[in-house]
Amino acid sequence: MTAFILVAGAHTGGWIWQEVADRLRKSGAEAYPVTLTGMGEQARDAGPGTDLETHVHDLLRLIDQMDAAEVVMVGHCYGIYPVLGAADRRPERIARIVHLDAGMPRNGDRALTLVPEQALRERLLNGSDAAEDEGRIPPPSLEEWHRWGSVDGLPPTALARLTEHAVPQPAGTLTRPLRLSGAVSELPATGVLCTANGSSIAMVEGLVGLGDPRFQALTDPRVSFFELHTGHWPMLSRADEVAEVLPRAAAGEGHRVAATVSERPAHLRPFLLDVPERPRERVGRVDLHLPDTPAEEGSPWPAVVFVHGGPVHPDVRPTPRDWPAFVGYGRYVAGMGAVGVTLDHRLHDLADYGRAADDLAEAVDLVRADPRVDESRVALWYFSAGGLLSADWLAAPPPWLRCVAATYPILAPLPNWGRVDSRFRPADAVRTAGRLPIVVTRVELERAEIAMTVEEFLGAAKECDADVELIDVPQGHHGFETTERTEEASRAVERAVRSVLGHLRR
Missing domain, CATH: 3.40.50.1820 (Alpha/Beta hydrolase fold, catalytic domain)
Incomplete structure (x- = not known):
């Protein structure tokens, strides 16, 4: 049986996965929507020391409690940072990493790059008191979510729900660098790209075709890709499709990017x-x-x-x-x-x-x-x-x-x-x-x-x-x-x- 650990992006919590988790369970899989420390219903648990490392340890505790033979970790947006951090320390337990409309952070990267406001990024990076709520960054308003990612496909009720349940993000989760030993790079991975948010398989193949060394790892046969034609929050806009894609990703399905080309780029x-x-x-x-x-x-x-x-x-x-x-x-x-x-x-x-x-x-x-x-x-x-x-x-x-x-x-x-x-x-x-x-x-x-x-x-x-x-x-x-x-x-x-x-x- 496959167990999916579902980790959402900034300002959200495990609640955002509810529909996807229900569908996965109906299909016979285990699903663990995670609410990280200081997020979702645990918003009040955030303290001055809550940072990326705190969230990595949240996931490590969950992994160590599980007895599933196959564990697939799914990271959406910010969630890919603690996912990679935890998988890097328990690689023997993880069958695959799924990047759900998420980037490919490397050792030393900060999730601060996800913040759309440059002035806020600079203040946080310089250690200034940029947060308005005791070391936490206020969530976007209803009109601001589009700056954090495409809201394409989100019904007004879903966008309102996202706004209603959003909580301040502990600043340390964005400013603390991700630390990786390299073990996670040996794990199979799948990218689920949301085309309305600016990602596509064609774009990935174009970057690989340019000869950019940062993307050559994407030609590994253990790496696959899917596309969802929606915006940045597919678990709200396309829950059925997400629940269908994740088991296929766990099985190693998906599009492969060719390692070599038979003709000139x-x-x-x-x-x-x-x-x-x-x-x-x-x-x-x-x-x-x-x-x-x-x-x-x-x-x-x-x-x-x-x-x-x-x-x-x-x-x-x-x-x-x-x-x-x-x-x-x-x-x-x-x-x-x-x-x-x-x-x-x-x-x-x-x-x-x-x-x-x-x-x-x-x-x-x-x-x-x-x-x-x-x-x-x-x-x-x-x-x-x-x-x-x-x-x-x-x-x-x-x-x-x-x-x-x-x-x-x-x-x-x-x-x-x-x-x-x-x-x-x-x-x-x-x-x-x-x-x-x-x-x-x-x-x-x-x-x-x-x-x-x-x-x-x-x-x-x-x-x-x-x-x-x-x-x-x-x-x-x-x-x-x-x-x-x-x-x-x-x-x-x-x-x-x-x-x-x-x-x-x-």
Whole structure:
């Protein structure tokens, strides 16, 4: 018989698992919804010393009392931290770890990254008295839950119940680092991804395909994946599906991510247009793709700065500025009389947007200072998650910025991107962009969680009468420039380039 230990996220308790636990028991399994110290109905038990280690010991006591032959630990959101901490100390008792819309924290990580408010994270990290209730963080209000994760699929009654039963979270549970010996990494694991909260199997496979070493463990045959098409609280929005998926996960079912690929990774395939080579100069993290003909005195070239997405691990090779799509774009605009600028910015993690923004600003300054470049005619062109970096420039466009372009962009942080500073929200920043020309290339077969951010941006742009040109790619996918060689895809790239260069030449 399989026994499931169910550990919920921040501000909740064992009550949140009630429907899932009932269904598991009816199917013949054992279910143990856990209320950790200071949580749920035990909220009053929290003291100044209640921290992550307290919750790890809560789970260790439960494990040691159980006699089930097969124990599966399920961690949702914050709950994965104590789950991993306890499993690391009792690996011989655990058959599998299930990450239910939860991350992959490593030794030394803090659950503080789950807190959506950057100012609160910083105060807690600095040891300031940021909690309002004796060392505890107040729960979200009814209107604030969406900042902690997508509320997609939650009926109003369930959201009201979540608010009613939520309790303050002991601050130490978020600030104390997780300590792992490495034993837990040898256990089988399953990720149950909630697509409306920004996770999907396609996204996982994309991260693995980039060669990011952090995700290579996900190709282990003992690791599997399921998707639930709902928001961050599936035990409330899709209890039946959760109760169905967990036994399948315990049995080792689910999608496997291939350890090797039989063909070149998508991002390293050739650019869809046959573009001749152009002179290229490398200055630090910046490459300049130059037109064949020299700039005439008094008539310097305009420039287009291409901004890659991410996060991209620093060990990934080749780096983004050498990926065929960016080289292709750089050469293409150079062939049309503009400097094509590619760069490697340091968006290595979701918390790095501030640093990446500084890298982009530095690159722009370098380009505009080049005597061959017309400092008054520059365009910025963003791709994928790099789209969030457009917020600074949309919020207060400088006079030399003639156009902003974005291709299959992410234009608002995804619901599970809690570490991203609220400053990086193009969907808000566009309201002060004035009449700055904006060219958006949208792919028809975009991932739903990304498409929602584009629609949010376009809705805001329409409300403020922003100057947006929308280019659609029929049957196009994210990263289509190196995966599709259709006439529609080629025409979309050509049209977008012509439009951007047209704004630079006015």
